[in-house]
Amino acid sequence: MDLFYDADFSESNPILNETESHHLVKVLRARVGDPVRITNGKGDFFNARIAEINTGTCLLKVERKYPEMHKKYRLHIAVAPTKSQDRMEWLLEKATEIGIDEITPVVCMHSERRTLQMQRLNKIMVAALKQSMKATLPVLHPISSFDEIIRTKGWEQKFICTEGAGKHLKVVSSPSLKYLVLIGPEGDFHPDEVARAKDSGFLDANLGGNRLRTETAALQVVSYFSILNA
């Protein structure tokens, strides 16, 4: 059964937005009384039925609201934009499927790209959310500077992944925490950036001997924390 996404949907406002209502009624040909499953992308699922089909939107009757299975950790990946937008797109699709809470594109000294089609990236995350039956849409933050991101507060373990680092991420990370992980551009971080991150409480870590593309390294980290906390 399809999962519908509407950020503004709630028990007090059980109206499915136009896009999703169109898909439900015009594409799937649903009728009054048919069951619908919705998420607000904020951790909640709703089991509902179609109460009224109006022009443009549908009024639903919520039968049950329930939260997504509790996740033991929070993950924020701060990653240098990849050379091509499409590599960023598949990273966000896969990260949404596997599990990530926040993503921030970070402009580093060696960054080649400094802009992204953010709206398109959000669309891809929504599609992945629905496809993977999740209820938490990752937060895609605006592009940030390196100095902004290393000043971010509220994360229990902060890592900067770099080839030079002495220890593997699995040696320095612990389960069930809030993680912020920095992933650099193709040319890796500048030594000054690594030094500044360490001064701000980041631990440097490597991902093994492999020379990984930016998006592969980021996905490796997403996979690692999902397995560590499984």
Next chain:
Amino acid sequence: MDLFYDADFSESNPILNETESHHLVKVLRARVGDPVRITNGKGDFFNARIAEINTGTCLLKVERKYPEMHKKYRLHIAVAPTKSQDRMEWLLEKATEIGIDEITPVVCMHSERRTLQMQRLNKIMVAALKQSMKATLPVLHPISSFDEIIRTKGWEQKFICTEGAGKHLKVVSSPSLKYLVLIGPEGDFHPDEVARAKDSGFLDANLGGNRLRTETAALQVVSYFSILNA
């Protein structure tokens, strides 16, 4: 410095094939005496210099032959072909970067696709091999039937990943072994397939609560074993 790939290159036959010679001489404008780094995709790197530039090919002088850093494990992923060829392509690109030894597309009961552009997939693995500076080109086996693959011999731990499975892969796997892992299609394996695999010595395992696409599940497994054995 670019890495060149020529499966037939050796100290006794130090002739770089036409495609790579063209790239070296016509694209990179290399000259006699210039250094070249080559891999045969069989675990060996060669540091060489251009001795002669002939029509079509280059004769090189090998200065040093050395093996890729020893890998502690071997991984064979047997995966149902994805609906779209391009998802298979990125899986093979990423798996090559992170580390995999053998890949077999497997036709399962719920498979929607039964053919793949194998030559194109090989090209993508070669590109990823060169880009990630590796010396071992994964072996892409021809499409196999489910019964063929579960009879495959020579693997120390064999897993079939399925949503129903009781234990997480990380609970049932051990480091430094030869692993064969079965990844099913979108509709997952048929219970009969799981039963037959278990009869053939496969352990069933899950990858956590996430509902993953086929290629995401396969990459999750590739990442897991690379981290387990790091």
